[in-house]
Amino acid sequence: MAELCEVNFRLVRRRSSVPRVRALLRAKLGEWRAGEAPADTAELVLSELVTNALRVAVPGDRMIGVRIMCRDRGASLRLEVSDAGGGRPVVRRPAELETGGRGLLLVEALAYRWGVDERSAGIGKTVWAEVMAPGAASEPVAAEAEIAAATVRPGQSVRVWGAWCTVRSVRSERYASGGLAVVIGLDDGPGLRMDAAEPLMVRDGVRPPAAGDPVVAS
Structure with a gap:
C-alpha cells in the first residue's frame, strides 16, 4: 500500500500567509523525506491557491483551511485550500499587458489536475490541485x-x-x-x-x- 502523509492547518487572512504556507510546505516535505522533484511546483501552486482564497469575500474573519497530502515520498502531492466564500473560481485568459489574473492559469499549467468541491461541512468551497513528480503520472504524454x-x-x-x-x-x-x-x-x-x-x-x-x-x- 502506498505511503500517505497528511497535515491540516489554518491560515489567517493576511498577505503574510502566502510565504508562511510555502515555508510550511517545505518543512513538511523535508519531515516526510519527500523527493525534491515536485517541491518547487507544489510551492507555486499552493501559493497561488492561497492568494486566490485571500481575495475572496467571506463573512466575518473566517480563516483559510489548508490540507497537504503526500504520497510515496512526494511522487504525488494533493494540495487543498478551503475558504468560506461563495462562487467558483474560473480560469481567466488576461491580455498580455495585464499584470494580474493569471493565478488559476498557472495552476492549470503546473498541476496534473485540479478542481473545485463544495465543502462537506460548513459554507464555502475547496479548491484542490494534484502535483506529480516527473514520470509518476499514470497518463503518458501523447506522442506529439x-x-x-x-x-x-x-x-x-x-x-x-x-x-x-x-x-x-x-x-x-x-x-x-x-x-x-x-x-x-x-x-x-x-x-x-x-x-x-x-x-x-x-x-x-x-x-x-x-x-x-x-x-x-x-
Whole structure:
C-alpha cells in the first residue's frame, strides 16, 4: 500500500500567509523525506491557491483551511485550500499587458489536475490541485501534443523556429510583476524564456535528424 502523509492547518487572512504556507510546505516535505522533484511546483501552486482564497469575500474573519497530502515520498502531492466564500473560481485568459489574473492559469499549467468541491461541512468551497513528480503520472504524454511551457521536461523535444530541438534543462523564475517564467535550455540554438502557461508543441524523445545534419559513420 502506498505511503500517505497528511497535515491540516489554518491560515489567517493576511498577505503574510502566502510565504508562511510555502515555508510550511517545505518543512513538511523535508519531515516526510519527500523527493525534491515536485517541491518547487507544489510551492507555486499552493501559493497561488492561497492568494486566490485571500481575495475572496467571506463573512466575518473566517480563516483559510489548508490540507497537504503526500504520497510515496512526494511522487504525488494533493494540495487543498478551503475558504468560506461563495462562487467558483474560473480560469481567466488576461491580455498580455495585464499584470494580474493569471493565478488559476498557472495552476492549470503546473498541476496534473485540479478542481473545485463544495465543502462537506460548513459554507464555502475547496479548491484542490494534484502535483506529480516527473514520470509518476499514470497518463503518458501523447506522442506529439501542445502543452504549457511549465510542464515541459528535459529529454523531450519542442518545436521551435520550424524544427524539433531537444530540451536539455528547464528552470523557472519570477517576472518583476510576480508572474512565472520558464527558461528552457536546448541542444541547438539559444534557449527559450517564456510565460509558464504559453503553449509549446512537444513530443517525447530526441529530435530526428534534419536535412543537412552531419552524418556520423559508425
